[in-house]
Amino acid sequence: MVDLHHCLDQLLAFQYVAENLSFKKASDQLFLTPTALSHRIKKLEQQLNLKLFERRTRTIVLTPEGEYLYKHVQLGFNQIHKALEELQQKKQRMLTITTTPPYASEWIIPYLPELQALFPQVIFRVHASYDPVNMDTGQYDLAIRYGQGGYRDLNVELxxxxxYVAVSHAFFDEALLDWSKVPLIHFSWGEEYCPLKVNWQTWYKQQDMQIAAGQRQVFYNEENHAIQAVLAGQGIALLSRIAVSNYLKHGTLKIVSPHVLSSMNYYFLTTENEDDVVTATKTWCREKLYNVLC
Incomplete structure (x- = not known):
């Protein structure tokens, strides 16, 4: 019995020579010298004790045994190549999206099955944080950050x-709204993350008002918690329009004042080697927002 472990290189060399009927062309494709290639073919013929090629003056031709072997070797290597391609296609890839907690809660997690259906071969990982992100570490494929732009050495897209808008529960009676008595729900993620001072104090000051002494207030450091407090009817919060857009669209929350505070924007951050999956994920994110905001 022929030991395939020792003749796979020779069989591959044989296939290339049989396809080209040229040692020179085959050696170029295999990055071998003609002498090395000729040695492999000779060794295969010795192992099989068969003559596979007839060497003529300016050309070579397959012998009947060579024709038979070539048909089966070609089929075998084609099947191996096909199997390797299928394995690559089935191989699951991990794609990590890092974003702010509100965006993760309101725009990624509820719709993630849609994204998974678009890319069944991809395992998605969602990382939520307000912290600056270092894309050079390779930990993240796509970052969605809330800021003022100007991120260096990255592909940045708006x-x-x-x-920020003043928002209440849908059943709140605006006719009874007294800005000196209404319970205020505060959300603050710290000046290091939001340096524009988006808060109730700024909102009141811009309208020549002030928060009354003794006015009921509660403070949260997570915007998601402030949203839940408003949904529970506990007061009015100053919240990101993007974060509460779904609630506004479905009528569970409503804006109770035309006065808004300018804020920062959401940006995509990627590296230069972003692939088709990352690009398609960005398109999907835009479409989800567009369908709600427009």
Missing amino acids: LAEDE
């Missing part, structure tokens, strides 16, 4: 412009 995802959405934002503003």
